[in-house]
Amino acid sequence: MRVSGPTLDAGDPMALAEFYGRLLGWEIERFEGPRPGMPSSDGWAVLRAPDGSMKIEVQWEPHYQPPVWPGAEGAQLMMMHLDIGVADIAEGVRWAVAQGARMAEVQPQDGLRVMLDPEGHPFCLFPDRRE
Secondary structure (H helix, E strand, C coil), X not given: CCCCCXXXXXXXXXXXXXXXXXXXXXXXXXXXXXXXXXXXXCCEEEEECCCCCCEEEEEECCCCCCCECCCXXXXXXXXXXXXEEECCHHHHHHHXXXXXXXXXXXXXXXXXXXXXXXXXXXXXXXXXXXX
């Protein structure tokens, strides 16, 4: 078995796929939707890393509720998040914000930044020390 990547629920999957495409420099490989009789926001998209090693899928969820970060009782909780390695945290934050992300109000530790994508999914920018 091999994990190829996550699938994120969204109220507007094409817009979220476009955000991650800009953020990561990945192409949207495939987009389908809307299905007959469904609203214009219905759809599904696949982005793939340039080297083919990983994909992110985004699918329409008609009852999508953005997660709350940090978690709060009775609120939609984050079920997962993406870890994204960057060479420079400050530059990574600047780039993510320029693409449409926002920094979360709560930052749990030094050395990484919790960001929120346009649909509210948290993702972490951390120093990528692979050399």
